[in-house]
Amino acid sequence: ANSSDFRKFPFDNILTSADFIFQDVDLSTSPRYNPEISMMEGNEILYEWEINDHRLNCCDTQLYGQGVLQTLEYSFDLNRKSFYYILKIILPVIFLVYLSFSVFYIRARELESKLAVSMGSLLTLVAYNFVFGDDVPKLNYLTALDKYILLSYIFCCIPTFMSIWFSRFVLANQKK
Numbered sequence: 001a002n003s004s005d006f007r008k009f010p011f012d013n014i015l016t017s018a019d020f021i022f023q024d025v026d027l028s029t030s031p032r033y034n035p036e037i038s039m040m041e042g043n044e045i046l047y048e049w050e051i052n053d054h055r056l057n058c059c060d061t062q063l064y065g066q067g068v069l070q071t072l073e074y075s076f077d078l079n080r081k082s083f084y085y086i087l088k089i090i091l092p093v094i095f096l097v098y099l100s101f102s103v104f105y106i107r108a109r110e111l112e113s114k115l116a117v118s119m120g121s122l123l124t125l126v127a128y129n130f131v132f133g134d135d136v137p138k139l140n141y142l143t144a145l146d147k148y149i150l151l152s153y154i155f156c157c158i159p160t161f162m163s164i165w166f167s168r169f170v171l172a173n174q175k176k
Helices: 035-045 082-103 111-131 144-175
Strands: 001-006 013-023 049-064 068-082
Touching: 013 049, 013 111, 068 082, 082 111, 082 144
Parallel strands: none
Antiparallel strands: 001 013, 013 068, 049 068
């Protein structure tokens, strides 16, 4: 059984559990079993996830005909390690949006230069989204990262529209 909600991706959490049913086997948890050691060892081999909690519930016993059924339940609480997504996706997108706003340092008369910078930033952002497209889950709803990317498109388009709008005022003032 899994409980996962990717709406906060890449800052999400997954609760997962597995029940194992054994017939005619005497199960008992060893007194030496330590969930902290399991979590520490698991966190060393999991690259994308961090184990927050781990439980081993043993031995729900039920009679079955002339035998015995025992249930062993493993449960994990996992948090995604989001540093990769921050470093490889979020920070470069922030840089591209800032780059698109650099058009305001170019004189208003140089509309072609302004449009080249802003459109270049927008096209680079679109191309960059194709590059990391395989790193994000394909879901039929928007995640936090999807909303961030859509917002970055809007912010990357703002300098383009403002450059065109301001250039009309500059041209109108030059004709007077």
